[in-house]
Amino acid sequence: MAALAVLRHADVVPLMGQFQGGSYQDMHELLAYVHESGRVLSYLTQKVTMSYYNFQLATAIGHFHHLFTPWLSVHGYSRLPRLLSSSCDMAAFVVVSSIYFGDVGLVEWACQHRCHFPTSYPLVDIAAWAAQLDVLRLLGNHPGTTNAMDVASRDGHLVIVTYLNQHRQEGCTKAAINLAARFNHIDVVAYLQSHRSEGCSSDSLVWAATHGHLTMVQFLLRHYYDTVSSSLAMDAASQHGHLDVVKFLHAHGQTCTTDAVDYACLNGHLGIVKFLLHHRHEGATTRAMSYAAASGHLDLVTFLRQRNVPANVKMAVTNARKNGHFHVT
Incomplete structure (x- = not known):
């Protein structure tokens, strides 16, 4: 009985529970x-x-x-x-x-x-x-990484980027400007350019061109020309139909590859194809005609034939018919 009384004691029961399974x-x-x-x-x-x-x-x-x-x-x-x-x-x-x-x-x-x-x-x-920001201030003694400024830059949180730059030591990586450029946060990119030294890579220009962010493209070439120059930028802008970006890149010494015309044909960007073939020397491959036909872009097929762009006509016809674009053939 004495042992049972001990086990039932109010102070003992919780202690016993700590060593038992369950929740x-x-x-x-x-x-x-x-x-x-x-x-x-x-x-x-x-x-x-x-x-x-x-x-x-x-x-x-x-x-x-x-x-x-x-x-x-x-x-x-x-x-x-x-x-x-x-x-x-x-x-x-x-x-x-x-x-x-x-x-x-x-x-x-x-x-x-x-x-x-x-x-x-x-x-x-x-x-x-x-x-x-209020929570960030509470965590002053806690460690962070370069991810903090990189992700804040990516998401356009200029206030957070500013705080981190002024009160933390981790800094950032090139991803900060690269990602901010991708999502067109021009204020963040401008701040980082003025206050940080990490710079950026050609990814920033390629992403900005891909999404048609002309102001961003202009800023990057003005401040990071030697770092960001890449033929992929004009290729990407052409593929996605951003003629204003293509013209700016061309006017400021950027190059492209045959992918520019080829993929512009795939996506039906006749204006870009005309501009590239008129102003640039890279030309196109036989894929241009095949892509245009496969996507049903009769106007492009007609234009490419008029310009005597190299073509595999048999492949182009096959691709057009395979996708149901009989009007092209």
Whole structure:
């Protein structure tokens, strides 16, 4: 009886529970989600590209936040340490989601209870990605990477880029300007050009030309001509139908390859094909006629024949018929 009384003691029962398996009922849904989605957070440790810091990651964090917010409103901070200790990934999801959604109070609590802080994720980078300036200020003593400024540049968050440049030491990589140019954030590119020395690569010009960002193309060639020059830029602008960009690149000493005419034919850009064949010497390959025919562009097929552009007529006819463009043949 004495042993049973000890086991039933109010102070002993919780201690015994700590060494037993299972989880608390109020935490089941959160734990199940973390177990299912924990691997998604691995994106946070990788370099910034289009596939990282992306919609899938934001969706996973958002879903967790949707589950966690009502739990926290019911149980409060007093039960939070027990939740965080319930799973190795739980603390990561709680802290990452609080940073992403700008929950300053919860981030402050986490800063005061560093034993619950996930150390494998660059929290500064997450705050920069989410454009949470107030949270970013709280994380002054936490490490970050060049991803922070790179991803803020990619997403056009000039305020974040400025803060990172003024208050952090990690800097950025060429990806900052490259990605900002891709998404036409001219203010960010101008700031980085004035305040940073990393520069950019030809990817910046190629991406800007691909998307028809003429002002961006002009800026890049004015400030980074020797670095960004690439024949791929005019090829890309031609393929995607950006005649104003093609003309500017041509006027400023950029070159192209036969891909420029060939792929302009594929996509039906007659005006660009006329400009290139009239003003440039690269010409086209037999693919130009085949591509135009395969896509049903009779006007281009007619023009190419008038200009005596090299052609494999048999292949062109075959491609046109294969795709149902009998009017071309």
